[in-house]
Structure formats: C-alpha cells, structure tokens
Amino acid sequence: MRPIGFSTGALAYSDFRRGLAMLRHKSIHAVELSALREAELAPLIEAIDSLDLSQFAYISVHAPSKYGKEVESRIVNLLRTVSARKWPIILHPETVHDFSVWQSFRGLLLIENMDKRNQTGRTARELELIFAKLPQAGLCFDLGHCRQVDPTMNEAFLILREFGGKLGQLHVSEVNTRSTHDPLSGSSIGAFEKIAHLIPTNVPVILESPVSEADIQVEIDHARKALPVPTSNGNRKREGRTLHTAAI
C-alpha cells in the first residue's frame, strides 16, 4: 500500500498547526509541513521541537516558493534544522538564485517539477538542466503540474524514465487552468493511472488538494484509485478490477 498523506498548506492555508490538527487521530502516516510563504519558515522551524509528529513515518518540509536573493542564505540556514532530522526538503527550482548554496543538502533536497506558469523545471529536458546544477538532489514529482503541462502524460513518462531513480516524493492534486490546486477529478484520476505502474509503491504521496477535514478520507481514496498498486503479474489492481499495463 502506498504511504499517502497531506500537505499542511493544502488543508489549512498558512497554518501548519491547524493542518496537523486536521490529520490527528487519522490513519495517515505521511505529512509535508508547508512553509510556502517566506514568512512561514522561521515560525515553523522554531516550532518543530514542540510539534507532535509521532503519528508520521514520513515527514518533509516545503521550502518557500518565492524569496529574494538577499535572504537565500538565511533560508538555507533555517532549513539545516530540517536536514539534520533527515527530512526531505521540497524546493521549486525557479526560486533558486544561487544553486551552490543548496548543494549541501545532497539527496535530502527534492526538486519539484513546475507548472505551466514557469519557464523552467517543467519537462524532462528542463529538469535535466536543474539536475546538472544539483546532481545529488532528488525529485518531488508533481503529477498535477506535469499533467497541466502535458495532458497526454507522455512528459510524465519521460520524466519518470529519465529521473525515476531520483524519485523521493509525489505531489498529487488536480491543477486547474488558473494553476491552483483542486481535489482530484475523474479525468485527473484517469490520467495519473496511466503512469502509476512506473512509480514504486514505497514513494510517499503527498496530497495538495484543498479539502475540508470531512473530505480527507475521500481524497485519499481517490488518490488510491489514481495510483493503483501493481500486482505481481504486472497488471494493476484497482477497486475490484484489473487494469492492463498498456494504458499509455
């Protein structure tokens, strides 16, 4: 069974404490602590020791998605608390001003593929340029972003073929035409299903779908439909029906 959890930012905008509270007492063992806005990072780092994260087997932290060049070193220093705990750090490549300061995180740094609004990090070819600068970094593969860039999911196939070995975490949600996150729909589930067999089952899945506490389990069920687990004979089992490998 794939480990599936949530981003605190998806559950509670700019409020990691409330996001964590929404996950408490549920059978969810993966979480991404979100500090998407620069101002959120320092309070999160300060609070880490006091947070009850005991239910989670997998924890990552999302670095700020926008910041000035002058604060880059400070952000990297703050994130050393995260890497000291061996938690992965999720980073948007277009935020980077100086790649060299991020190199020390080595494999704990997970570069996220970007949506169509960005001019870099969207495709296998563009990611290749990023990984040339951060050769030890891993990949946080955002399926929603990738589908927005190429709805055929061929680009997803190419990214996984090229960088599957770097895969450290998944981001899953539907990314709409305004490039914001939505809960999974039938069409995004169908699209993700096409490449699910290429994703190892131990890779943590972090949902970025904005849902209410009542809908958390529904969204997890949708994610399980979207990412069925391959069976030993190479087919994929999903809710009582078997899918052939050749969906794409």
Place this chain on the structure above:
Amino acid sequence: MRHPNSKDPISLLENRVGERWAAINRARKNAIDTKKAIEKALKGLSSTDASIVVFGSLARKEWTKKSDVDWTLLIDGQADPEHLRVAQDVGQRLRKAKFNPPGTTGIFGNMTFSHDLVQKIGGREDTNENTTRRVLLLQESATFGKSDAYERVVRLLLSRYLKDDYGLRFGSLQYKVPRFLLNDIVRYWRTVTVDFVDKQRGQAGQGWGLRNAKLRMSRKLIFATGMLSCFSCHLLSSPDVRRELTKLHSTVAMEEHLREFTLKTPLEILAAFLLELDIDKRTAVKLFSAYNSFLKLINDESKRERLKKLLPEEIRGDAVFKEVRGYSHQFQDGLTELFFKRHKELQQLTIFYGVF
C-alpha cells in the same frame, strides 16, 4: 532514435548531390527574417493558454514576395472573452506591419479552440475547417511567443491519433504505421483537391492559376511528407521505439518520434528521407530542383500576378502556366520515383497503406 538529421538536412542533401538550390535557400532565409519581424510586432500577445500559430509558406519556410501570413490564435485554456480582443490585436498589428492578411476562407485570421481539434477527429462535427486546422497544425505550423498551448495541443493530437489506433498498438501487422493519422492526412489532401474545384466554381475562376500551382506543388508536398512522416514510424524509428509499441503497446515513444517531425518543415522532412533511405541522387535532384524552380517563379511578382489572374479558359498557350506545369510534372515524376521505384520497403508501404 533516428530522427531526421539534426543538422540541416537540406544543406546536407545539397552537399551530397552537388547542387545549390538558391530559391529554396532564399525563401528559408526570408522566412526566418520575416518570423523575427512578426515576433517583434506581436510581442506580449501570447500567453500560456493562447499561442499565436502560423501556417502556410511562413511555417514551411518558403517565404516569397507577396506571401500571406496565415495565422490563428490557438486557445487551450479557460474561456476568456479577452481572447477575441487578443485575436483582433494580432490582425491589427500584422496589418500595421504591412503583412498580407490571410485569405477570405475564414480558416485563418481568427481564434481556434483546442477542444474541437482534439475531440472532433472524424464524425459529423469534424468540419472542413476543423480538419484543415488540425492537419496543418501537425504538418506545416510554427508558433510565436509563448508556445505552451501549441505544444500541448500538438501532443494531444498525436496522442489521440496513436492511442486510438488499436491496429497500431495491438495488431499483428509487421508494419508499424499510424493508420488513423495517415488516413486523416490522405483525407485532408483529397478534401483540398475537391475544394479546389468547388472554389473554381464559387469564385468564378478568380485566383485559379495560383491555386492550381500551389495544389500541384506545395499542397502535394505536404501530402507526400505527411505520408513519409507516418512511414517514418516503421522506417526510421529506433528499435527501442518499435519494441515499446509491440511489447508494451505503449505509443509514448512513437508519439515523441512523430513530434520531432512536426518541428521540421516539409522540405526538411523530404530531404531527411532522401538522405536516410539513400535515395538515388537523380530523384533527389529532380524533386528539389523542381521545387526550387517553383519557388523562384512564385517569387517573381509579375509571374505570380499572372498566375493569380489566370482563368481556367486562358491556360492554353500561357507561358507562365506552361512553366509551372513543367515543374509540377517534374515534381510528380520525382515523387513517383521516390514512393514506388527507389526503395523496396517504401514502395511496399505505399502500396499497402496508400492504395488500398
């Protein structure tokens, strides 16, 4: 993967046969310069949801004097009333920059919506305009500014043509040719030839000579290179690409193979095939010198104007028409040699897919 040569195949072919095709090279250079000028004029109008796409001679890099700019605003995104204003802005800026507007058919010079292109391949709602835009998008198109929407739609189209082709994916044929796509390319070519006669009737012969010359040369060229692109899946794709298709029934690699062809102009595809299949030098010279002569003629304003005004009943004894007809016969001979006489496997594919 054996894609059309990454170096310029036309220059390589010139070197191989020891010829220089000045009119082709001039048209290509003019197209690149014109594209830069248009890019400057249209700066800031495209977005990630709407690409400005050009077709015709500019996309084929066959730009001659008096060429039109056949363009559309290709929309793939959220509905937005502002798209119409952007499309109008494109037209105004092109007029202001003194570019000839597209013809009056209504196929170009406006908005095109991705949903129709992708969802309506065949069936009652696949109109003549929709087929034209879709096939030309794959065969002779280029984009200005932000290309996101354009690239998404091209990929979606190829994906539909290949993934819905169950014969290609699951069939036992030794040939791996995307028949659904090929049939649409053939259908488009036949539609163009039938519409030629309809326009002859509807427009009382206006522009007949020029349309006839284009039908014999540039329209026929894109039909031929459309077939070659489809045949390339069998003839030029790498063993890995074909293995993925036959063993996993996955078309992803084949779609990527074809996508490389959409980035090439028809003449580049033709040159690449002549090189890759090591086709007899005389056939290559026949094809390219005929096309070179055609472009030279079209670039001559007085001859172009003569063709434009020529009525069907005036062709007998007309020197310009005789000249262009001569080039078209040479071009046709070259195509017949290429498809039927110079390469055994290409001949078999042509008979198998092109005839029945």
